Amino acid sequence: MLEIRHLAKKFGGLVATNDVSFIVPEGRITALIGPNGAGKTTIFAQISGFHRPDGGDILFQGRSLVGMAPEAICRLGIARTFQIVQPFAGLSVRENIAVGAHLHRAGRRAALDHAEAVAKQVGLAAQLDKPAAALTVAGRKRLELAKALATDPKLLLLDEVMAGLNPAEIDEIIPVIRGIRASGVTILLIEHVMRAVVNLSEHAWVLNNGSLIASGTPAEIAADPQVIEAYLGHGAAQRMQAGTATAGVRHA
Template sequence: MLEVRNLSKRFGGLVATNDVSFTVAAGSISALIGPNGAGKTTIFAQISGFHQPDGGEITFAGQSLIGLAPERICLLGVTRTFQIVQPFAGLNVRENIAVGAHLHRAGRREALAHAELVAQRVGLGSQLDKPAAALTIAGRKRLELAKALATDPKLILLDEVMAGLNPSEIDEIIPVIRGIRDGGVTILLIEHVMRAVMNLSDHAWVLNNGSLIASGTPAQIAADPQVIEAYLGHGAAARMAAQKQEVHHA
């Protein structure tokens, strides 16, 4: 469904993405993970048209996305959420979601009706008339998800939708995300909550310093020495292996 080939992006002397390639299969939940500053959000920005790559190709359903504006990419069926949630504070939950619904629905009544259906899918059905500014962090995260979902995407890019949530809130949103995939939307997520990545993802790619360093199932990724080093520092993989040996021989 989505193919990224040899994607490169520089900001001055900083290499944000370096020859990155991966393919997202239709109907999957995939994860793009890595330490802070690895280049994950820059990749999302390039896929969704907010940044133009310096090199490489991005195709969605066989069509190149290079050079297209974000709204055109959204019309094709690719949408994203943002790390920093910024709802339209002067509108209620229903009206916020309807903004996304207007992409394919010109009439206000139709957009508001669709917004109600989307709110039910993400667990905001009881808060439709609440001012968006009055939502909790967990509520705002769900609203961000709903605003993207209201555009009728085929592929949704979720950028740290669980950041700032407590463990019980994370447990509550995991089945919501799984339900969106089961409803026919392919998902690519950036996430630091490894419990969620392990629970949700069919496949994961690990980015570090702008380059892909590992790819596989979440279990394979978690056991990869390069990944352990990227997250925990040089020598961490060897120390963990030594500790396992000590436990085994104890």
């Protein structure tokens, strides 16, 4: 569904993405992970049209997105959430979701009805008439998800939708995301909560310092020495391996 080809982006002397290529198959949940500052959100910004790549191409269902405006990309079927959620505080939950619904629905009644259906899908049905400003962090995360989902995306880009949630709230939102995929929406997610990555994604790509360093199933990348070093620092993989060997000798 989505193909990234040799994507490159610089901000002055900072290389944000460096010759990045990967694919997102239709109908699956794919993860893009890596330490802070790796360039993950910059890739989302390029896919969704907020940043224009300096090189490479972005193909959605065979069509290049490079140079297209964010609203045109959204109309094609790509929606994204943002790390810092900013609901329309003066509007109700229903009205916030309806803003996204208006992309394909000119009538107010139709947009509000769709907003209600989306709210049920993400677990906000009981809070439809609550002011968005009164929502908890978990509620605002669900609202951010609902606003994107209301645009009827074919591909949904989730940028740390579980950041700031406690373990119980994470466990509650995981089946919501599975349900969205089951409804026919392909998902590419950025996430630091590894429990969520393991439970949701079928394949993961790992980014560090703007370059891809690994890919595979969550179990495969968790054991990859390059990934361990990217997250835990130089020599971490060797120390972990030595610790495992020592533990095995003691056990024997």
